[in-house]
Amino acid sequence: MALTAGRLAHVENREAWRPRFADCRARSEALAQHLLPEDQVVQSMPDVSPTKWHLAHVTWFWETFLLLPRLAGYRVFDPAYNHLFNSYYEAVGPRHPRPTRGLLSRPGVAEIARYRAHVTAAMERLIATADAATFRAIAPLIELGLAHEEQHQELILMDIKHVFAQNPLAPAYRTAPLRPARAAPALEWRDFAGGLVEIGHDGAGFAFDNEGPRHKVWLERFRLATRLVTNGEYLAFIADGGYRRLEFWLSDGWAAVQAQGWEAPLYWRRAPEKADGNERWSEFTLAGLVPLDPFAPVVHVSHYEADAFARWAGRRLPTEAEWETAAADLPVAGNFLDGGILHPSAPIADRLTPTLTLSDRDAPHPYPPPRGGRVREGVTADASDRANRDLSASLVPLLQIYGDCWEWTQSAYAPYPGFRAVEGAIGEYNGKFMSGQMVLKGGCAVTPAGHLRASYRNFFPPAARWCFGGIRLAEDG
Amino acid sequence: MALTAGRLAHVENREAWRPRFADCRARSEALAQHLLPEDQVVQSMPDVSPTKWHLAHVTWFWETFLLLPRLAGYRVFDPAYNHLFNSYYEAVGPRHPRPTRGLLSRPGVAEIARYRAHVTAAMERLIATADAATFRAIAPLIELGLAHEEQHQELILMDIKHVFAQNPLAPAYRTAPLRPARAAPALEWRDFAGGLVEIGHDGAGFAFDNEGPRHKVWLERFRLATRLVTNGEYLAFIADGGYRRLEFWLSDGWAAVQAQGWEAPLYWRRAPEKADGNERWSEFTLAGLVPLDPFAPVVHVSHYEADAFARWAGRRLPTEAEWETAAADLPVAGNFLDGGILHPSAPIADRLTPTLTLSDRDAPHPYPPPRGGRVREGVTADASDRANRDLSASLVPLLQIYGDCWEWTQSAYAPYPGFRAVEGAIGEYNGKFMSGQMVLKGGCAVTPAGHLRASYRNFFPPAARWCFGGIRLAEDG
Amino acid sequence: MALTAGRLAHVENREAWRPRFADCRARSEALAQHLLPEDQVVQSMPDVSPTKWHLAHVTWFWETFLLLPRLAGYRVFDPAYNHLFNSYYEAVGPRHPRPTRGLLSRPGVAEIARYRAHVTAAMERLIATADAATFRAIAPLIELGLAHEEQHQELILMDIKHVFAQNPLAPAYRTAPLRPARAAPALEWRDFAGGLVEIGHDGAGFAFDNEGPRHKVWLERFRLATRLVTNGEYLAFIADGGYRRLEFWLSDGWAAVQAQGWEAPLYWRRAPEKADGNERWSEFTLAGLVPLDPFAPVVHVSHYEADAFARWAGRRLPTEAEWETAAADLPVAGNFLDGGILHPSAPIADRLTPTLTLSDRDAPHPYPPPRGGRVREGVTADASDRANRDLSASLVPLLQIYGDCWEWTQSAYAPYPGFRAVEGAIGEYNGKFMSGQMVLKGGCAVTPAGHLRASYRNFFPPAARWCFGGIRLAEDG
């Protein structure tokens, strides 16, 4: 997630900002409070940053964009930090600093805590003492700074999970166990009529600039699965040779499978075979290594895996516009960071999915052919059925749209028509990631509640697996 | 360009097929007739294939999909060729054969000529002797085979150009000199009203399957430049620090610039400095090394470079749908392979672009700000002017839409709504390249005439430079 | 330095072992006492190990080879540590654990301190309580374990220096400043008569097995420089284009210069140019970044650089046998770890080297041609002079033979005639590094005093620079 600056709402009631600011800063620190200093240094791959780097970088943002230009007499904590904690720094030449963040043991954790306290206190002074004109000017930047720090709260958890996963001791981030598995809802399909719709942020409230402008898109009829794909369903894909059968994969995806030896989602571990096939696997979570829950959503798959799974299931991934249209009227609620679970889980539902017995090779394919189209098995639906279908009869509820897993779409991350990056340093790089990445929607179990919107566009390269990516299926209507 | 099978027209008049088939086969052989056997072995990078491999691979297609299943008593020329010349072969394991095509000296050029003659004769027998039912069944495959061989005719020239470019002796593929430079037309802008349009192939005549289904797209108002960007204009970008200024580049593009040391288009060579800046550069062409023509279209730039140039010019690249809408009513004519020039050139025009004197640093920026929007320099156009503009007054002609250069769009190569790959081996990989690549439109100076359509979708990864990619600018309307 | 087991002396007086063991364990811990936990996790390159890994690995040695087989009732501290801290572990397959030691934040520093205390106490119990026969059997293993832990004491300092050097803040390991620079002794040459000599360990006292068997070697007459090459002399090599002139370099060395962009020794930093050339450089040391001392020995050069320097100076590096012959009668004393300087420095001497003024390009070449041979400049000495030379007149003292810098030899690390590796796990890998590495002699400023012998053979690949490698010149006699 790159930092992007949006069309910011003016919020002039400074009393409202004080607790929001204080809560946000405190939440960042709370996320690290059970970690050792040793944990906070490690960078387990170039895309991961150490915990202490995140804690310092978000602090550098406040210092650089708010305190230095706006708080008279502000004393910079340490001038060297501008180089160390500026993620915008672009090395011209052969050495890129990003992959080397894990080589820096200093400043240590205690020193960074002092840096945070210094900047937090100064920000509280600025909020309390800025005159009205200044406050109007900085309020949008405070909102942006909070959204930025929230993004890094999610990254702290994504990244420390990857760090701990490298360790044969499988350390747990949270000490409480995960809640017991419960059956997943039955898989159903919700119809949408399509037509000329509008997507993108409408300007009410905060948004990053990549969410706009709001614009028209033509959609054909489509259907979305009412819940996320489960681990049990994904196991059926694996058991059916999913990772060995070229025909399901995009060309670049197949190359990634071969080059990286993928055989399962990122954090799955194959245990010695048992009689009951469901228990062959365990999954590394922020609560440590646990038996794989067949009803929980599959998570930590790449776009390539999500796409291959969908092809195996005779479906496809939704487009960004389909997803946003479906989500437009739903409340932004779900399994987010604040719930404390820190892992996707099956929602409560009336109709449940039957227990999968994967060692039973005669079990029915979990995905029967779609009503309206050709599927892998060659079944063709009755066209008249399709024409006469009553969309209103299909209003089964959509579950897990927000929270649990970021949902991979089939849409490449690209500028919306009329998109303009914000001027200046904050917006300098807004559009520069709009190449080679795919859009994900809806947030996940480590996203701070309140951070999401229907128009929110997350993006990662199609091979990325350490973000909490999951799968919702779609099909033509 | 991957082989893709389309909705094929039934053409039952077999007499029409004989000369088309014979001409196509003869053209492939003519393309290699001035090459040495030594030239036809070399693979200068993994994406390039040796000439003799192309000549054999298209022959393998006829043998595998037409002769073996349809011609009674057909004798396979050499069973080993199925492995050597099957581009569909996917190595499971660490060794991919594609980058090693250049290691195979055998079968030699003479042997492959015998293979071609054997297959051509058998195909002529099949066309002459098939009963009516068989002929109806194979006519679409013949059409597909011809389109396939035409694609490889273009690849033969793309690839041998790259091979010769590695050689310090700079060998020429064609011995006739390029035609003298002539001034480029003045750069103008053509307005389009947008709205709910349809794109994609409508089913009349042959098309590859990725061109359909035809479908609705909503477009905002937009403008297209009336001609391609010239070498002279691209030189201004270089002179203005284009390759050294991070702010113009997509993040992945900047990484490519650094990693590969790009400083100019692929085949430009910097000669020792002269007083007249325009003559510092030469360009390697299929006619050998020639002085850079400032009026000819810039070619052999990557998508990253095209995008960075557009950003520098205060514009953007067109979308696939914008381009296709603009091209819909134009005749498919231009500087194609059959004209024999084999290099993009300035079209004949009334109003000419002024001579650029790049050594004159006070020369005006070649791209004045657009009428309707913000540009790099911060100029804002008069909104009322925009609202009242008379589109009909803007019907300046679009030049170079077909031929000269493949035009990079800003659209990622993705399936159209409702896209289905053809069943079976021919369609096995139709969709598998729909990830990580960008769409190009319009054909180029080495594309066989008759091969193109408005709906034709070419695609290459954004870093590819050896395809004949050029730049047409667009802007919001 | 690989662990190697030697022909061990029987030392049956167990009272002598107690303080040696306790002192050795305490010294390891003292080396880490001023480091933060954050410092002790970082692995700055694959060859470097984190401090806490070293502290745990040497402890694992005692547990595995002494306590488990010999101390009745010993309780393993944590069974998982055998995998984490066993440097002998060889992954069969694509993942080598060594480069990933820096990814393991757990067990943390405090936990490893508990591990050390547990093992130290058990070892003290074993030493105190073993019966006489057992003690005779384990005394050689204790001696080996002490030598092993001493090796890792040196590695802790080598490695943390490399870690800190990556940090733009340039943290200092030791807080006291280095001692002021003093003039280096004048460079003189000591003659040796050669003949049939013996080298290798003679069996008295402890040695690693690679130091034997003692064996005969024929040596021609040779000369050794009386002191190490200084930074000032190495600056003259750089100023003379040393890193840009192919003719001085071994082929693989030149490839390393190009591939890694070497322009100076590993820890030199070029400061902005000043009027006085000597002050352009600073050097990162364990006391932080200090101005380069022109009289101190050059250190942290690879074998390739040492060899290139020698060729530039018209000399060569000594062979292993020459060095050992020269050192045979000298006391093992010098600038070692226990002196606390932790950096090479100029020895006290009567005749001093003149101050180099490197900005003066007319200064004399610091290395006049050798008496007895051809040099770069083509000077040939008088042969009669050579024949009649009185060796006894040449008995100028050899300085810095021990301590300061490990001295690169021109000898590849190879087995001595009749060499046999020790049987079993301890000796399993004794000979396996005898390929592709070069021998270094004499110890350095971070080698524990008492660890060295004339027969001691250190070895590193010729491109290694983070070991404290320096240069002593030799020439034919």
Add this chain to the structure above:
Amino acid sequence: MALTAGRLAHVENREAWRPRFADCRARSEALAQHLLPEDQVVQSMPDVSPTKWHLAHVTWFWETFLLLPRLAGYRVFDPAYNHLFNSYYEAVGPRHPRPTRGLLSRPGVAEIARYRAHVTAAMERLIATADAATFRAIAPLIELGLAHEEQHQELILMDIKHVFAQNPLAPAYRTAPLRPARAAPALEWRDFAGGLVEIGHDGAGFAFDNEGPRHKVWLERFRLATRLVTNGEYLAFIADGGYRRLEFWLSDGWAAVQAQGWEAPLYWRRAPEKADGNERWSEFTLAGLVPLDPFAPVVHVSHYEADAFARWAGRRLPTEAEWETAAADLPVAGNFLDGGILHPSAPIADRLTPTLTLSDRDAPHPYPPPRGGRVREGVTADASDRANRDLSASLVPLLQIYGDCWEWTQSAYAPYPGFRAVEGAIGEYNGKFMSGQMVLKGGCAVTPAGHLRASYRNFFPPAARWCFGGIRLAEDG
């Protein structure tokens, strides 16, 4: 093999030179006469050069070092060839031309034949017309040029074998079949007394400069195997887990086994399993793919494999000095290029080795323990037997010392004491390969007869397998 210039014999009888020169030039051309032009372009890995490059490069040598400086009025054939065919050219910067030799299709084979004829004629003119003083000056250079062209004759065959081996069609270089297998001689051991010996070239006749100076070396008693290791014996090593058992391998060798997936010598191909274990393998030779001959010497193993095999057999490789001492009095005769076999083969002998039945797992280990030392199995010989052994009784003949396979030694390639490179361009790089390579002795089945001497030092990196490296075992005496 790098070009090295030696102390050249003066040979003033110019009539003797004419046929030597003509024969040498003709032999180079004969080696390529059955190749297609396509074959002569391919470079199958960076270490391999195309046939036509070799033919041009040796020609460039004559033009550059003889014709240009010595033949009045000589006209350079093409000035561009100095860049293309100068192996001494060292790119300063990121692009090394060597791996790109295979990208140059021009000049073609016919053009290079014209280049050769032009230079051959001029050289014949020079030899015929030079005045006496000139001829004395150039005779050593002619001798060097002939030795140089002979080296490249061997390289042409080494390299084209590697090229053909990449091709699934397995083309044969020579059309005649290999001679039928015959039983190998029994393995016996020849004793040598060691002592103070002399090795190196003594100055009589031509030698490369790396062969001198002649110098003293002390050798302990040793034994050499009387013949090379056979394929059958190497199969026993493989069957015993040789490539999977870490304990036999040097550390760098084990890394190469893992990284490159070695399971057998370079050109062995595993056929589908049969009842008789000996027939599971075939071997690619210059006569094409043939069943593996268990009695022929194993060839195309790296130094790492040779060393691992020796350790498995309880022996070691000989040192360079041991080999040269043993070979000193033997005639230089054997299976060389001129015999036309082009592959190692078993020599004729009285006592034959018994047939190995590798599918019989109870077969005796082919290498019983050595008389005088510890072996893998822990057997110790009677020391008194060793002391009293009568060396004269052990004068069994040494077979295959010359020809068949280059014999890997355990000696790193290093300068002899007192070595000086020749001055000037010819000697520029003489010593620069004396790092990271191992010495091989004795020539092989594609070395021109007359090219070898006892003092000849070939050298390759320890991982190289495409040179014809084989194994002779040694043990301590």
